[in-house]
Amino acid sequence: MKGIKLTDVLKKYTMVIALILVLIFFYITTGGKILYAQNINNLISQNAYVFVLAAGMLLCILTGGNIDLACGSVVCFAGGLGAVMLDRDMNVWFAVIAMLVCGTIIGIWQGFWIAYFKVPPFIATLSGMYAFRGLSNVLLQGYTVGIRNTTFLNVFGGGADCYIPDFMGSANFNTTCMVIGIGIAAIYVIVVLRNRISAKANGYEVEALPSVIVKSVIICAVVIWLFYKLANYKGIPTSLIWIALVLLVYSYITTKTTMGRYLYAVGGNEKATVLSGIDSRKVYFFAYINMGLMAGLGGILTVARATQAQPTFGQGYEMDAIAACFIGGASAYGGEGNIFGVIIGAVLMGVINQGMSIMGTDANYQKVVKGLVLLFAIIFDVMSNKKKK
Amino acid sequence: MAKVLLEMKNITKTFPGVKALDNVNFQVEEGEIHALVGENGAGKSTLMNVLSGIYPYGTYEGDIIYNGEVCQFQTIKDSEKKGIVIIHQELALVPQMSIGENMFLGNERGKKNAINWNETYKEADKYLKMVGLSESSHVLIKDIGTGKQQLVEIAKALAKNAKLLILDEPTSSLNETDSRALLDLMLEFKKQGMTMIIITHKLNEVVYVADKITVVRDGATIETLDKHTTEIDEARIIKGMVGREITDRFPKRENVAIGDINMEVDNWTVYHPLYTERKVVDNVSLNVRKGEVVGIYGLMGAGRTELAMSIFGRSYGSEIQGTLRIGGKEVTLKNPREAINAKIAYVTEDRKGNGLVLSNPIRVNTSLANLSGVSSRGIIDMDKEYQVAVEYKEKLKTKTPSVEQNVGNLSGGNQQKVLLAKWMFTDPDVLILDEPTRGIDVGAKYEIYCIINDLVSMGKSVIMISSELPEVIGMSDRIYIMNEGKFMGEMKASEATQENIMACIIQSGKGE
Numbered sequence: 007m008k009g010i011k012l013t014d015v016l017k018k019y020t021m022v023i024a025l026i027l028v029l030i031f032f033y034i035t036t037g038g039k040i041l042y043a044q045n046i047n048n049l050i051s052q053n054a055y056v057f058v059l060a061a062g063m064l065l066c067i068l069t070g071g072n073i074d075l076a077c078g079s080v081v082c083f084a085g086g087l088g089a090v091m092l093d094r095d096m097n098v099w100f101a102v103i104a105m106l107v108c109g110t111i112i113g114i115w116q117g118f119w120i121a122y123f124k125v126p127p128f129i130a131t132l133s134g135m136y137a138f139r140g141l142s143n144v145l146l147q148g149y150t151v152g153i154r155n156t157t158f159l160n161v162f163g164g165g166a167d168c169y170i171p172d173f174m175g176s177a178n179f180n181t182t183c184m185v186i187g188i189g190i191a192a193i194y195v196i197v198v199l200r201n202r203i204s205a206k207a208n209g210y211e212v213e214a215l216p217s218v219i220v221k222s223v224i225i226c227a228v229v230i231w232l233f234y235k236l237a238n239y240k241g242i243p244t245s246l247i248w249i250a251l252v253l254l255v256y257s258y259i260t261t262k263t264t265m266g267r268y269l270y271a272v273g274g275n276e277k278a279t280v281l282s283g284i285d286s287r288k289v290y291f292f293a294y295i296n297m298g299l300m301a302g303l304g305g306i307l308t309v310a311r312a313t314q315a316q317p318t319f320g321q322g323y324e325m326d327a328i329a330a331c332f333i334g335g336a337s338a339y340g341g342e343g344n345i346f347g348v349i350i351g352a353v354l355m356g357v358i359n360q361g362m363s364i365m366g367t368d369a370n371y372q373k374v375v376k377g378l379v380l381l382f383a384i385i386f387d388v389m390s391n392k393k394k395k
Numbered sequence: 396m397a398k399v400l401l402e403m404k405n406i407t408k409t410f411p412g413v414k415a416l417d418n419v420n421f422q423v424e425e426g427e428i429h430a431l432v433g434e435n436g437a438g439k440s441t442l443m444n445v446l447s448g449i450y451p452y453g454t455y456e457g458d459i460i461y462n463g464e465v466c467q468f469q470t471i472k473d474s475e476k477k478g479i480v481i482i483h484q485e486l487a488l489v490p491q492m493s494i495g496e497n498m499f500l501g502n503e504r505g506k507k508n509a510i511n512w513n514e515t516y517k518e519a520d521k522y523l524k525m526v527g528l529s530e531s532s533h534v535l536i537k538d539i540g541t542g543k544q545q546l547v548e549i550a551k552a553l554a555k556n557a558k559l560l561i562l563d564e565p566t567s568s569l570n571e572t573d574s575r576a577l578l579d580l581m582l583e584f585k586k587q588g589m590t591m592i593i594i595t596h597k598l599n600e601v602v603y604v605a606d607k608i609t610v611v612r613d614g615a616t617i618e619t620l621d622k623h624t625t626e627i628d629e630a631r632i633i634k635g636m637v638g639r640e641i642t643d644r645f646p647k648r649e650n651v652a653i654g655d656i657n658m659e660v661d662n663w664t665v666y667h668p669l670y671t672e673r674k675v676v677d678n679v680s681l682n683v684r685k686g687e688v689v690g691i692y693g694l695m696g697a698g699r700t701e702l703a704m705s706i707f708g709r710s711y712g713s714e715i716q717g718t719l720r721i722g723g724k725e726v727t728l729k730n731p732r733e734a735i736n737a738k739i740a741y742v743t744e745d746r747k748g749n750g751l752v753l754s755n756p757i758r759v760n761t762s763l764a765n766l767s768g769v770s771s772r773g774i775i776d777m778d779k780e781y782q783v784a785v786e787y788k789e790k791l792k793t794k795t796p797s798v799e800q801n802v803g804n805l806s807g808g809n810q811q812k813v814l815l816a817k818w819m820f821t822d823p824d825v826l827i828l829d830e831p832t833r834g835i836d837v838g839a840k841y842e843i844y845c846i847i848n849d850l851v852s853m854g855k856s857v858i859m860i861s862s863e864l865p866e867v868i869g870m871s872d873r874i875y876i877m878n879e880g881k882f883m884g885e886m887k888a889s890e891a892t893q894e895n896i897m898a899c900i901i902q903s904g905k906g907e
Contacts (some may be wrong), residue, residue: 274752
């Protein structure tokens, strides 16, 4: 099929291409260090919170460009709560559930005012940003609380042993990791083929075969390469499992469920959605509850990674999550965006951070670069929307 | 013979798929009040938008000659500089600002970076006096009534040194006394030498103020009547406005049996959502039977949409009184969801604003009002959804390469079909179609009419709201005539003519 235009492909995958260019840039400037196994491992575990928070943030943004400014403070508060509980030797699973519930309740609190009292999300969550920062300080009494519980650390990606153990041991290569990687690639190919066959059998339109093959080959290559790199280091970091779980679940919610559909509809045209018999208040409520839950999980991952909780944790996390969504193509007016974009956005931000750290760029300039990247991503979004008209 | 102030020559303006103005000629003499009349969509507003530069030079064909020179306006500012000022039907005032601030918005007194507030308010008071409004210019717009707001708009126009004032439906939101006061003010301005163009639906006003009347119909000027040379009354104007034949623009509906009453509304009164003491719909009763098309005819602002939306799960209005019976049983529908469950569908007049999610594909829009029909336990069956969208696309002959096409990329007629598909998929018994053919071309209109016929032949009831007389007469079995929130009459389509429907509305205007 000749129907695929190069310009369309470029438009659709602009951020992917940008990501590749940025990678090449840092590969050259760091002398290849950016792709060292250890650095890739760090990229994942250091940015776990971005993936998780951005997934929640995407739901809010879909409803009409609404954001949650409080999630950084909630990360700190929920994380701090868990650290204090573990410090008092409470059951680890009890603490984990408490952190998730804590995040969810905060989500309910904020979502309630936003959905049912029409408090503008910016203000409702700005209030939460102050309040939960303050409460975090109260909770931790201004001190750092360390975490010694190894189960907690291992499961949520902190300390030295937070990797999937290798069952097929060999000295310098984690075979389990490699096998899992190949397995994932194989499952991906099988799913794609099965969907294609069933779609064809039902007479639906299917994507042109060459483009499917190219896409599958690229995705499989990336997955296998990633797991090969990880296998050369210590294996699969447990935080990657949580990231993958969250992304899979939210990808499913946004594409396959009625509630996911409503998120897009409310953001695309709220009046039309309400007149279609959909209660838009429930949709807002749902988005913010989920954001709260993700902030709870983000808190868990953050304190585990740091093996401690501090009252300053999570500052600016909300902005990282928002930036990842927008760089990943979510519309600042709502109704457009997806999980794949969020992944690209978060990875792009992570690569830029890491690349500049390796280069030894001053932290202040790193922020300048991040800011500019965000601006250009949005400018691109606005420009490409204009051209559509 | 007075001097010709404005001449518009051979103006043609096309929108994608529609010729809004076709070779229009229009002349205004200095110092006269010239009325522009015609049905909705006839092209009056388009003509004025061309004149004032809202549609810039180059987007239309033809010449505008003003004060002896050919003008090529790029923006509203250009035409205002020449003294052509348009006052739109929708008031363009900022409610939170004072009268004085509004009056000089974009036309500030003093220097660019230092507004002279003393001069602003002094001048504002001067213009307020000219329009006979006894309010301080420091009062906020939101604290004065619509009648006074309209006067502020006029004062604002005067402040721009208007020589040619265009008033688009200036009395549409005013009561009888305020309207009369405004018309008298226009006559006063005329004495002082001002030239004015007034666009209005209210023919009694036309007869009262206008020196000349130009009738616009289907994007063309039909005739210009001069009060001083010919006897003008409302009947004469109506003849010009509607004088066209209904030919076979409407598909025949054959042998559709009209059954029992499907939905019945009694003594329905709806109050405005913001001005809660104002009745938008006043004691209206109507019914519709199975297999019947009931037309509701009324001009814009008659309360038709408000009536429909208030029935559709109270999606309009602050307080609603009256009873609603479906299949003989009294029901209260608290929200759109309950209305959909009671098998009512409301197909909005504003398909872009209230109807469709333009950034989503046809497939998604088709299922939006009945997502439970293609999902189970909250999980969407994508295959089924796709099949449904394709089925309706074929049934309604929607022209699109694929149902994955975003609705925003479709033409108006095809968007309307997607909107109809969305509501047909909710399997309603009663469909309320609000201006179902607004802004779409003749071919697509015919197809929409065919769909309406199919619906009633399946025993469904259709309420069609429209401000196009030929359409109402051509498609309905029975017609209700609505004006200013009230039903003025009910007639069988076989007895209805354009003249007696218009007469019915005029009668009501005089009855006040």
